[in-house]
Amino acid sequence: MSLIQVKNLSFSYDKKRPVLADITLDLDGRSTAIVGQNGAGKTTFVKLLKGLLKPDFGEIHIGKTSVKEATVASLARKVGLVFQNPDEQIFKGTVRDEVMFGALNLGQDKETAETRAREALERVGLGHLSETNPQDLSLSEKKRVSIASVVAMDPEIIIFDEPTIAQDHAGKEQIKHLIRGLQEQNKLVMTIIHDMDFVAECFERTLVFNEGKLLMDGLTRDVFSRQDVLHQAHLEPPSVTQLGKKLGFAETFLTVKELVSGLRNGGNR
Numbered sequence: 001m002s003l004i005q006v007k008n009l010s011f012s013y014d015k016k017r018p019v020l021a022d023i024t025l026d027l028d029g030r031s032t033a034i035v036g037q038n039g040a041g042k043t044t045f046v047k048l049l050k051g052l053l054k055p056d057f058g059e060i061h062i063g064k065t066s067v068k069e070a071t072v073a074s075l076a077r078k079v080g081l082v083f084q085n086p087d088e089q090i091f092k093g094t095v096r097d098e099v100m101f102g103a104l105n106l107g108q109d110k111e112t113a114e115t116r117a118r119e120a121l122e123r124v125g126l127g128h129l130s131e132t133n134p135q136d137l138s139l140s141e142k143k144r145v146s147i148a149s150v151v152a153m154d155p156e157i158i159i160f161d162e163p164t165i166a167q168d169h170a171g172k173e174q175i176k177h178l179i180r181g182l183q184e185q186n187k188l189v190m191t192i193i194h195d196m197d198f199v200a201e202c203f204e205r206t207l208v209f210n211e212g213k214l215l216m217d218g219l220t221r222d223v224f225s226r227q228d229v230l231h232q233a234h235l236e237p238p239s240v241t242q243l244g245k246k247l248g249f250a251e252t253f254l255t256v257k258e259l260v261s262g263l264r265n266g267g268n269r
């Protein structure tokens, strides 16, 4: 089922140099990674989906709603965006108030917002920090607070911008677990990300942006099979994919488990 439809979308900040040119795609329920080198237009694209920027040309529909005609409040219910830099999002005096803020703004009553905030904080492993001032937290914790704030709003579509930056192994595992849980709740999870290992493990579909254009849209395995596309977009395949190729396998492995099973079975070498 199509959740987001993008048709002939173009955008420029200065109305001269196009930052996005003629993007057409359909997003369904599959978890989707957005990759591409710095400046490729990824953040601009998700800001357009959220209605924070207006297209110069083209249409975006979230379900049946045209983003152009929707109010910011109605879009906030449908699309949650976790910014790359948590300081752009955090301003309340306690972690709990911060995480409740968006939910209250959407019209949830205090009790529901409190429950949602508590659950969201547990899901990112920060349940014990609800009375702390967010400014006293580490960058990794602040990022997870900003993730929890959006999760507590319970939108149908959740978009992350670089969720794994500043996360150690445990933080990444927590985010991986959260993403899987959101998928099980039938949310569309999208992320802008430079960490290809994380893409391989968590995202079924991948969009490759290059210089404002959609260079490839496909299953993550198919994208990581395309050396030519990766080269053009200045991307390195995940480490496990590279190792599989160096070992002479024809398959594109996405996880260590797949590589190990390839080694055990002899694979296609």
Ligand SMILES: Nc1ncnc2c1ncn2[C@@H]1O[C@H](COP(=O)(O)OP(=O)(O)OP(=O)(O)O)[C@@H](O)[C@H]1O
Binding pocket: 013, 014, 019, 036, 037, 038, 039, 040, 041, 042, 043, 044, 045
């Ligand atoms: N507010 C702005 N005003 C003018 N130009 C901008 C603005 N924001 C981004 N740009 C320019 O638009 C282009 C695309 O930027 P965007 O942030 O969308 O890329 P990106 O793929 O998300 O990059 P990154 O991976 O570095 O976040 C870049 O050339 C950038 O300099």
